[in-house]
Amino acid sequence: MKLSLVIPCYNEEANIQPMYDLCCDVLSEAIPSFEMIFVNDGSTDGTWTALKALYEQDRRRVRLVDLSRNFGKEAAMYAGLQRATGDYVTIIDGDRQQHPSVVLQMVRFLEANPDYDCVAAYQDNRKEGAFTRLCKKGFYKLINAACETTFRADASDFRTFRQGMVQSILSMKEYHRFSKGLFSYVGYQVHYLPYTVQERVAGKTSWSFRKLCKYALEGIASFTTFPLKIATVVGSIMSLLSLLYMIVVVIQKLFFGIAISGYATIVVLILLIGGLQMIMLGIIGSYVARIYIQGKHRPVYIAREYLSGDPEEE
Helix, strand or coil: CCEEEEEEECCCHHHHHHHHHHHHHHHCCCCCCEEEEEEECCCCCCHHHHHHHHHHHCCCCEEEEEECCCCCHHHHHHHHHHHCCCCEEEECCCCCCCCHHHHHHHHHHHHHCCCCCEEEEEECCCCCCHHHHHHHHHHHHHHHHHCCCCCCCCEEEEEEEEHHHHHHHHCCCCCCCCHHHHHHHCCCCEEEEEECCCCCCCCCCCCCHHHHHHHHHHHHHHHCCHHHHHHHHHHHHHHHHHHHHHHHHHHHHHHHCCCCCCHHHHHHHHHHHHHHHHHHHHHHHHHHHHHHHHHCCCCCCCEEEEECCCCCCC
16 A cells, blocks of 8 residues: 555535545546545544445545544544555545645655655645734744754644654554644654645534644643743742742831731732642643543543454454
């Protein structure tokens, strides 16, 4: 098998058949030996029914993984990568916004440049608001400053890997998976390729600003302990300021006879220090929670059904 397409799907019922047709039209002539691994990430519409109909239509190329519930795109990508057998493996969304012609460019680049192990696509013209762009820019500046792993700000999950790099990614068994970080962490030589995102024809995106913020916090917690260092620094600063304030109060009382501030000062200081303590405990708690969940050794996902055309494998 030369190429495996890993296609995570969540509520993409109307895009399944058109996505299959588009991939076949673009890739069949140039890459006769390819497979499409559709991962149904707990969709609530008719996505799984559409996928099974597609499987019956083309058992040679189509393989299906049905997750028992919505585990998230990270888990869906992981499930697809585990089953990808191609020399080249591409992660591509199932909403047709990422065109298969870009996949063809990726494969041809890797064929012509054996020193490279991955081609990562990035949008040359992002169609999003100024505030969202500003937030993303700030996130990547923060995580690159705090983390030893370097993150390319505009790189997406739309990538083509050699099989060796895929195995390196799969070798990391952590439960909380932040794929952009994992792709960067394993290293290898990566070429960045610009592409133009297509308009969504059917369905609607499942990404919201809230989910993007959650995803960003997941990345920070997964690849840096910088928040814990912040807690130490803030605690040290507060201790120093408290000591200095105590010295000032003692001098005022002993040498100038100034009455020590009363109720208002005490209340403000208690609220300030108490709030900071709760924030620091929350940061520590988030890391402890990750350790707790990782220690349970739960699977990243649960596959309810797998259709591959091979009865033994199924």
